[in-house]
Amino acid sequence: MDTVSSPIFLAEGEGADMRDMATDGRKAWVASLAVLLGMSAWTLPTRARASDTLESLASRDPLAGLSVSSFLGPDGRGMVISRSDSVEVFLPGPGTAGAAGLSVFFVSVGQGDAEYIELPDGRNALIDGGPADSSGSAIPPIAKFLAGRGVTKIDHVVLTHPHADHYAGLGYVFDNFQVGRFYDTRIDNSGATGDDLVRQKAAAEPGCASVHPAPGDSLDWAPGVAVRVLNSCPEPSRSSDVEMGASEVINNCSIVLKVVYGGSSVLFTGDVQDDVEARLASEYGDELRADVLKVGHHGSKHSSSAAFLDKVRPDLAYIEVGRNSYGHPAETAVARLQAVGASVRRTDRDGTQEYAVAPSTQGGDGATEVPVAAAGFFAGR
Numbered sequence: 438m439d440t441v442s443s444p445i446f447l448a449e450g451e452g453a454d455m456r457d458m459a460t461d462g463r464k465a466w467v468a469s470l471a472v473l474l475g476m477s478a479w480t481l482p483t484r485a486r487a488s489d490t491l492e493s494l495a496s497r498d499p500l501a502g503l504s505v506s507s508f509l510g511p512d513g514r515g516m517v518i519s520r521s522d523s524v525e526v527f528l529p530g531p532g533t534a535g536a537a538g539l540s541v542f543f544v545s546v547g548q549g550d551a552e553y554i555e556l557p558d559g560r561n562a563l564i565d566g567g568p569a570d571s572s573g574s575a576i577p578p579i580a581k582f583l584a585g586r587g588v589t590k591i592d593h594v595v596l597t598h599p600h601a602d603h604y605a606g607l608g609y610v611f612d613n614f615q616v617g618r619f620y621d622t623r624i625d626n627s628g629a630t631g632d633d634l635v636r637q638k639a640a641a642e643p644g645c646a647s648v649h650p651a652p653g654d655s656l657d658w659a660p661g662v663a664v665r666v667l668n669s670c671p672e673p674s675r676s677s678d679v680e681m682g683a684s685e686v687i688n689n690c691s692i693v694l695k696v697v698y699g700g701s702s703v704l705f706t707g708d709v710q711d712d713v714e715a716r717l718a719s720e721y722g723d724e725l726r727a728d729v730l731k732v733g734h735h736g737s738k739h740s741s742s743a744a745f746l747d748k749v750r751p752d753l754a755y756i757e758v759g760r761n762s763y764g765h766p767a768e769t770a771v772a773r774l775q776a777v778g779a780s781v782r783r784t785d786r787d788g789t790q791e792y793a794v795a796p797s798t799q800g801g802d803g804a805t806e807v808p809v810a811a812a813g814f815f816a817g818r
């Protein structure tokens with residue numbers, strides 16, 4: 438696989454577009470209904486206006502009497518309302534996807550990874566889909582987030598590597614959303630089931646190409662956005678053929694991406710471990726420098742090595758983690774992140790996090806950290 442280029446939907450014919458829109462609408466409706474049914478309680482949403490204040494929201498029916506415990510985001514995109522019985526309801530905002538530059542959401546999906554990206558031109562990307570619902574529901578945690586954003590299609594879906602805490606939520610995504618392109622690493626998962634199912638769904642998705650990017654490839658996601666592949670396994674491989682533990686081999690096949698926009702950069706590392714981090718540090722050196730790091734392997738002690746972090750030197754480090762028996766995140770890993778000056782955010786404690794980069798003609802300082810949900814709504818699984 439060489440450089441991946443050309444806008445996907447623009448490349449398709451008008452007839453295909455119309456069919457896609459019909460499919461798109463059905464999928465969105467089913468997704469929204471499913472999420473509504475999955476909620477334990479629901480207040481008919483009153484559309485929030487960007488001019489709303491907490492006081493005006495609290496006084497307006499049907500919200501009167503409810504306690505507004507969170508906030509309307511600075512861009513008016515969403516808020517969390519707490520009812521007196523502690524049930525929390527997420528009201529989607531006006532939906533400004535793509536209008537404000539680039540946004541990266543580190544979605545609180547429990548123990549697993551899911552990062553959702555809104556691109557400057559209105560397209561979007563999802564890196565991993567998180568785990569299945571821990572209580573057995575067919576609706577994974579990522580579905581609630583996507584419904585809250587009003588998402589109906591996803592242009593670019595990346596599976597960093599075939600472990601269930603990264604792929605299980607993607608089955609629902611392929612079933613309920615139109616997907617434009619699927620980026621996959623090329624290693625089996627001998628220790629778990631379901632990876633082939635997601636790959637089969639991707640192969641069966643109308644108009645969706647499955648591609649296996651190689652290190653060094655650039656992905657054409659949106660004008661002005663540079664996406665570079667730093668690690669992957671582009672050739673077919675089997676984890677059982679290698680002497681290391683299969684799980685470590687699969688982790689180390691994670692697709693690693695560096696996304697740069699408007700002078701800001703985000704490094705997505707999947708679950709790569711310290712041996713791959715060492716190779717990346719020697720191969721790319723200061724090119725690894727990034728403002729934001731999606732911390733490797735949920736803060737495992739076997740990732741976030743000092744030599745690697747010395748090259749990345751992130752200002753913000755996001756750990757995607759939930760309740761687990763692995764000791765994630767390890768205190769030693771968090772200490773190494775803090776030692777290079779990173780402010781550490783954890784989705785289990787802080788909820789879903791947004792990092793937004795405003796449109797910038799100067800290539801400069803448009804980046805802000807935007808909290809989007811109080812801990813306890815998207816978190817708590």
Ligand SMILES: [Zn+2]
Pocket residue numbers: 549550600602603708734735
């Ligand atoms: Zn993982």
